[in-house]
Amino acid sequence: MEDNGHVFVLWLMLFAYGLHILEEHMLDWLHWARSTFKVPFTLADFYVTNSVVVVGGICTAMVGWRAPEVSLAFPALALINAVFFHIGPTVIKRRFSPGLITAVILFLPVGSWAYIGAYLDGALTARAAVVSALGGALLMAYPFMLFKIRKRLPSYEE
Numbered sequence: 001m002e003d004n005g006h007v008f009v010l011w012l013m014l015f016a017y018g019l020h021i022l023e024e025h026m027l028d029w030l031h032w033a034r035s036t037f038k039v040p041f042t043l044a045d046f047y048v049t050n051s052v053v054v055v056g057g058i059c060t061a062m063v064g065w066r067a068p069e070v071s072l073a074f075p076a077l078a079l080i081n082a083v084f085f086h087i088g089p090t091v092i093k094r095r096f097s098p099g100l101i102t103a104v105i106l107f108l109p110v111g112s113w114a115y116i117g118a119y120l121d122g123a124l125t126a127r128a129a130v131v132s133a134l135g136g137a138l139l140m141a142y143p144f145m146l147f148k149i150r151k152r153l154p155s156y157e158e
Contacts, residue, residue: 006117007064013075013114014057016106020078020099021050027098036093039147049143053077056139065123069131072124075114076136082107084140 024030030046033039060074082103090097097103118124 004064005121005123006114007061007071007121009110009114009117010057010061010064010071010074013078013110014054014061016102016110017053017057017074017078019106020081020102021053023102024050024099029098032095032098036089036095036097041147045143045147065118065121068118068123068125068128069135072114072118072128072132073135073139075111076133077139078107078136079111080136080140082111 025046030041030043033041056077057074060071063071065071081099086097086100086103089095090100115124115129118128
């Protein structure tokens with residue numbers, strides 16, 4: 001069996017994301033987001049978005065260190081999600097964010113471990129770090145950009 005170094009951490013990141021989705025669903029992140037940020041996301045939006053996230057996590061884990069700019073975008077997405085969509089809002093709003101538990105216990109350590117593992121395996125370059133961070137930020141922003149576009153469509157009703 002071939003040793004791929006720390007590539008396995010990308011698969012752990014995917015599992016962590018699955019647990020995060022479960023936490024958000026069970027603790028009603030959707031209601032929290034609607035009331036905290038006044039975004040009219042639907043349950044269908046939640047399911048479809050998270051389905052795409054899971055597919056993306058599988059794809060990036062399969063890419064591995066062959067293209068760390070791509071594969072590390074998934075841990076970057078998780079780290080951005082943890083800091084800006086769970087930890088930050090909980091601190092600023094003084095209101096628990098569903099997803100905070102897995103964001104702190106899983107996203108921060110596993111997401112960081114993915115970058116450290118890529119470094120230890122010789123796959124992390126400055127370019128890979130920057131491109132993956134930008135990729136993670138774009139992936140996080142993408143559903144919100146689509147939501148803004150959807151609101152402007154003549155067929156959209158809130």
